[in-house]
Amino acid sequence: METKIAIQGIKGSFHHQVSKEFFNEDFPLDECMSFELLVKSLKENKTQKGVMALENSIAGSIIPNYALIDNNNLHIIGEHYLDIHMNLMALKGQKIEDIMEVHSHPIALLQCAVFFNQYPHIKIVESGDTAETAKRIQEQQLMRIAAVASPIAATLYNLEILAAGIHTVKSNKTRFVIVKTQNKEIPKEEINKASVKFELDDTAGSLATVLNVMNNCKLNLTKIQSMPIIETPFQYSFFVDVVFEKYKHYEKAKKILELMTTHFKVLGEYKKGQQ
Numbered sequence: 001m002e003t004k005i006a007i008q009g010i011k012g013s014f015h016h017q018v019s020k021e022f023f024n025e026d027f028p029l030d031e032c033m034s035f036e037l038l039v040k041s042l043k044e045n046k047t048q049k050g051v052m053a054l055e056n057s058i059a060g061s062i063i064p065n066y067a068l069i070d071n072n073n074l075h076i077i078g079e080h081y082l083d084i085h086m087n088l089m090a091l092k093g094q095k096i097e098d099i100m101e102v103h104s105h106p107i108a109l110l111q112c113a114v115f116f117n118q119y120p121h122i123k124i125v126e127s128g129d130t131a132e133t134a135k136r137i138q139e140q141q142l143m144r145i146a147a148v149a150s151p152i153a154a155t156l157y158n159l160e161i162l163a164a165g166i167h168t169v170k171s172n173k174t175r176f177v178i179v180k181t182q183n184k185e186i187p188k189e190e191i192n193k194a195s196v197k198f199e200l201d202d203t204a205g206s207l208a209t210v211l212n213v214m215n216n217c218k219l220n221l222t223k224i225q226s227m228p229i230i231e232t233p234f235q236y237s238f239f240v241d242v243v244f245e246k247y248k249h250y251e252k253a254k255k256i257l258e259l260m261t262t263h264f265k266v267l268g269e270y271k272k273g274q275q
Contacts, residue, residue, distance in 0.1 A: 006030045006041040006050040012131035012153035014082060015051045018176045022051070022080045033128055035065055039072050042181055049077070050179045056084070057173045059107045061225050066239050069267055075183035076195050076268025080176045081275045086112050086167040089134060089159040090146040096162050101125050103133040104148035112148055115166040122146075134159055173275070177268070186271060188247045193222075193272040196254075198261035199229065199237045207238070210260060217253035219244050237263070243272055 005023070007015035010031040020026060030047045032038040041047045052069070055061045069076065086108060090099060096119060102109070103125045109116075116122060127133045130149035137147055138157040146162065147153070154161050177195075200206040214221055223241035228234075244250045250269075258264045 002028065003049065004028045004030060004047045006032055006038045006047040008032055008035050008038050008052065009129040010131050010135060012134060012150065012156040013129055014084060014150055014174065015053065015176070016131070017150060017152055018051050018080050018082050021082070022078065022176075022178060033132070035068055039068055039074065042074065042179065043072060045181075048180065050074075051080075052177055052179055053174050054079075054177050055175045055223075056107060056111075057171065058111050058167075058169050062107075063225070063227060066225060066227065069177075069179060070197055070239075070265070074179040074181060074267075076177045076270055077180050077183065077185040078178035078270045079193070079273040080178070081173050081273050082176060084111070084167065084172045084174050085151060085165055086148050086172075087151055087154060087161045088112075088115075088146050088148055088163040088166055089137075089154045089161050091137060091141065091143060092158075092160040094143065094160070094162070098144055099146045099162070100144040102146045102148060103127045103137075105130050108148045111167045111169075111172060114168040115163070131156070175273070178270075179268075183266075183268070190271050191247055191250075191269045192245065193241065193243045194250055194269045195239065195241050195267040196257070196265065197237055197239050197267055198257065198264045199235065200261055202235065206260075210257065213256050213260065214240075214242060214253055217256070218246070218249045219253050239267070 005019050005027045007029055009015050030041045038050050042050050054065055099122055101123045106126045108130050131153040133147040134149045134153040134157045219242040225239040226236045
């Protein structure tokens, strides 16, 4: 059976770029206009793997995606860091002064806010996807409207880049994860990173104790994200990423943490991506 990849957005999106780079080939894609549809594609076995953005170095964590992975029992089997290059693009033959509106995904627009402060005449309009906007401009021949998207989108949809690298912080990276419905992907000896989730009872110092165990077991904590548990006010679940040199260190920590925490769950064990 041929592998098919679910991505959020369409060809030319950053998710498409990650799929090409991570898998080193152009697998057939299921272009999903939301992360919920991406999950549905995997669960219905229309696709075998999915690419999902999880955090951005400027905009922070995409918290709903943590919940989607957890609630649908998906497994993280890999990660990929992408340098995000935001570009202003439009139909050929126009200048920035001609542009009246710019359309893009809200996070993309947020990352370029300082650039657009220089052009108060341009109206900012949020849309569902960076590449989808670029495609629509070409298909409908929309003059005076620009998109903020990747260089790959400009090439694919034959648009002219009016301004390149318009993101405020130049070291702008997004961490993407590769998800599957099963967790068998790479051998233990290649695994050096894990994502886990747990809950703690409301006793003083319980989180500090957990972090101490991780440290004693030679795990390096790279990310901790808390999320309120809706049903129980002021109780939190924690999503944690750890890296380690030896799988046996992680295995030891896992056994201890399963006893110390409630609802301990492994979301993924995989190979650390190149930052």
